Amino acid sequence: MNVLTFNAGSSSLKVGIYSVDGERARPLFARTLSMEPTAAGATAAVNATLDNELPSEIAFDAVGHRMVFGGPEDAPALASPELFARLARFERLDPLHAPAALAALRTTHERLAHLPNVLCFDTAFFRDLPERARILPIENPDPNFLRRYGFHGLSYDYVRATLGGRLGSRAILAHLGSGASLAALKDGKPIESTMGFSPLGGILMATRPGDLDPGILLYLLEDRQQSPAHLRELLEERSGLRAISGGERDLRRLLERADDPRAILAVDAFCTSVVKAVGALAALLGGLDTVVFTGGVGEHLAPIRSSIVGRLALFGMKLDEKANAVHADVISAPTSAVTVRVVTTDENATIARATSALVHATAERMR
Known part of the structure; x- marks a missing residue:
């Protein structure tokens, strides 16, 4: 089966066509288009893709989309009026991602109505987290919905499928990009994530603060009279690296500003937040066999990886600087007690893969 895929991000639309055979997905076509992170921007980018970008010689049998957050019902789902109605509420809860993702799905559902259109959720990877990793320590009227979920699951699922047994029994996966998180896997199953109810929490990010003392938000609401809308903008667009550095969110550019104290501080704060997360997750795992870097920062910024690994020597972790500089698959030294991968x-x-599996399963049920 050939599957056309759409992944609407904060500034781009990643498009691909894959030939799927069981658990194998072989890329046939890939394109990344610039996109405004709005419903209108996603609609325009998808229409441009369908009109001008796709190769005419490659047919496809189904369409798959990424959705960051869909609440407790996060198994891959076929597009339907009921699905759109259920997910409409999350456009307000996740304005960074949901409006664009739903607009992209609506567009292909209308224009490619003869094909199955499937929505895949970032949180599904963490569906079986232990209860202690799911609960929130507050009086909770709706614990099934208001809980910790975990994000970047589509990325983590790919890493797990790619490495298989090479992950070892105790692994930490670090998806480091504009949005960033870490996940702890025990025998291939996630037991903890740094992100919780929303993609705002966890480690320091490009424009998001990560974990933040709730008292700060109460102070801004009560003493500074800031509105919820202003707080949302602050947390989603004007925090993290951008706030610490004085306006710059891109770690590449921050690394270039070697004489700028605020840039140095921002990079140090980011690496420190990752190191703290690795330490906490390693304690939960009872040790470490493997650390995997992925995502735009994790894959491409050797100085960031070097800074992080260098601070984790207590685990016996040692970096091969030459391998790290060329972004090798394995960047740990032969004498390292922990294997470090990219x-x-x-x-x-x-x-x-998820789209193909759902389409095949649906066809089997209808026989």
Whole structure:
């Protein structure tokens, strides 16, 4: 089966066509288009793709999309009026991602109505988290919905499928990009994630703060009279690296500003937040066999990986600087007690596999 995939991000639309055979998804076509992170921007980018970008010689049998958050019902789902109605509420809860993702799905559902259109959720990878990793320590009127979920699951699923047994029994996966998180896997199953109810929490990110003392938000609401809308903008667009550095969110550019104290501080704060997360997750795992870097920062910024690994020597972790400089698959030294890897993630491949599996399962049920 050939699957057309769409992954609407914060500034781009990643498009791919994959030939899927069971658990294998072979890329046939890939394109990345610039996109405004709005419903209108996603609609325009998808229409441009369908009109001008796809190769005419490659046919496809189904369409798959990424959705960051869909609440507790996060198994891959076929597009339908009921699905759109259920997910409409999340456009307000996740304005960074949901409006664009739903607009992209609506567009292909209308224009490619003769094909199955499938939505795949980032949170599904963490569906079986232990209860202690799911609960929130507050009086909770709706614990099934208001809980910790975990994100970047499509990326983590790809890494797990790619490495298989090479992950070892105790692994930490670090998806480091504009959005960033870490996940702990025990025998291949996730037991903890740094992100919780939303993609705002966890480690420091490009424009998001990561974990933040709730008292700060109460102070801004009550003493500074800031509105919820202003707080949302602050947390989604004006925090993290951008706030610490004085306006720059891109770690590449921050690394270039070697004489700028605020840039140095921002890079140090980011690496420190990752190191703290690795330490906490390693304690839960009872040790470490493997650390995997992925995502735009994790895959491409050797100085960031070097800074992080260098601070984790207490685990017996040692970096091969030459391997790290060329982004080798394995960047740990032969004498390292922990294997450190770099994996180029492909969320669209995970979408393609999940879409194919659902379409085949649906066809089997209808026989």
